[in-house]
Amino acid sequence: MVPTWTLSLLLLTGLVTKGLSIPLADKEAWNYVEVREGAHMFWWLYYADSQSAGYTELPLVMWLQGGPGGSGSGFGNFEEIGPLNRDLEPRKQSWVQAASVLFVDNPVGTGFSYTDGPDGFATDVATVASDMLVLLKHFFSEKTDFQSIPFYIFSESYGGKMAAAISLELSNAIAQGTVKCNFAGVALGDSWISPLDSVMTWGPYLYTTSLLDDNGLAAVGSAAEMVKQAVEQQQFLKATELWSMTETVVEQYTNGVNFYNILTQDPDEKVRSSVGEDFIALQARRHIRPLHSQSLSQLMNGPIRKKLGIIPQNVTWGGQAEDVFSHMAGDFMRPVVDVVNQLLIAGVNVTVYNGQLDLIVDTIGQELWVKQLKWGGLPGFNKLTWRPLDDPIAPGVTGAFYKTYKNFAFYWILRAGHMIPSDQGPMALQMMKMITQQA
Structure with a gap:
């Protein structure tokens, strides 16, 4: 039998041509959702591909990229946590081995997502959150087998700011019964929270x-x-x-x-x-073009576009990315610490994780806003001494420190910058497993 991602690789490189744009059954799925009139959001799902458990026994992780304007279906997928790297080689530390992974190109206009006109772009995180709620409602209605699976939102950079707002909207929607899913927590990676x-x-x-x-x-x-x-x-x-x-x-x-x-x-x-x-x-x-390198752009607008088979002719991957950033500029410096407060007080599991070598969202700044939280568990969290985690590929060498108290956790990832899965893939995978209660 041909391994799943070997077959996927064959599809991408054109060695298997029959059914090129058809997802592998129970292995991949993708589609568009019109979240507002003229605003089309693209999602791409990889089903968990584990040797020890079926996808219904493993969590679902949604990955949100930064920017705003960075593409999860591109950068997050092929540069960080997806099953294949940019050269279409299997990734050893792919998160798909421990979870089903949902990449969403958001805000609208990011990656393969697109707007029909300038009025379709989001201008604040409130709109970003309401758009995502439309997509998630559609996704869980269509993929009913995921409704009971623990669902986590992981994010990076500006994606964390969006993830916080989305998590609050989602929690409220679940409580009101308008979205059916088992929301289990949000992880804010090197996030633009404050x-x-x-x-x-x-x-x-x-x-x-x-x-x-x-x-x-x-x-x-x-x-x-x-x-x-x-x-x-x-x-x-x-x-x-x-x-x-x-x-x-x-x-x-x-x-x-x-x-x-x-x-x-x-x-x-x-x-x-x-x-x-x-x-x-x-x-x-x-901050936008580094997420759209020439080689990645060629991959996404070449074999990936051909594989997906649903991208409109006039849409280029990354073609509206700078417009996304421009429309969000007035909201860019607004903090969302109050949103994180609300999540913690509501009992939502919140994790903050940060790379030691990151400058744009340095750990010192992250710790400052965490200390400003009004959450009642903060004094207990502050009293704890962090615990070391060994580097998964170098036993005895510290790869990270972490603290967890009630529904809040913080991971300090050593020798990593802003893009932790790229810099420290094994450590990032282990952290994900711990957050999703698999380790």
Whole structure:
């Protein structure tokens, strides 16, 4: 018998041509949902492919990418946790071996999702959440065998901000009986929950890692203070522009540090601001285009598009990504700490996980907003001492620390940047298993 993902690989490379655009029965499924008039959201499901358990015995994980404008069906799938990597080779640490994985290209306009016109784009996380609720209601109505399976939302970067809002909407919908699913928790990875706490700690983090001197620390701190003033004045579009300017100051004083992993620097991928460049265009170059590399774009718009067989002719994977970011710019710097508070108070299982080497959402900033939570269990959580986890491929070497108390957990992932599954795949997989109560 041909292994599942070997067959999938054959399909993708054209070695098997019959039924190219037909999902493998009980192995894959994909489709579009029109979440609003003229707003079409794409989803792609991989059924769990475990040697020891059927998919109905394993959880369902939905993965949400960042940006906003980053594609889960592309980057999350082929660069992080899907069954095949960008070269269409089987991934050893694919999450599909321990869970069914649902990739959704959101907000609308991301990846293969698309809008029929400019009015179809979301402009805030409230719209993002209501759109996702429409999709999830449709998904669980169509895939009734998943209604009783524990369902988790995992996220990365801005995806975490969206995941928090979506989780609250979903919890309310389940309580009202409008969506049937077994929602078991949300995991917020390197998430843009409190943007200001991230920006305000960039300087101290870079200084303590020898990437800024005293002059640089002062310059970054001064730029960050301007962001703070705009946020405090509720001028969020201005705050987004000032955030962009602060990143430029960081680049100038660190010789182009990588915001996603401070220990990696590719001279060919340094992003320098141009005189007079619009901040939206600059941030798209910094944070959207890296999720749409040329090789990944060729894969998605070539063999993957052919395999899926349902992508409209006028839709290009990633073609509306920068428009997604632009329309969300006014909401970008708004915090959602209050949403996380509501989730915890409502008893929803919430996990925060962060990479040690991430700058854009540094761990220091994450810990600051966590300490501001109004959740009654916080004092008990704070009293705990974190516990070490061995690196799964290097026994005796610490790969992470974690704390868990009642319905809240925090994982500190060592030697990882912003994209934890890419940097530390085995550790990320083990963490996922622990969160979904498989370890």
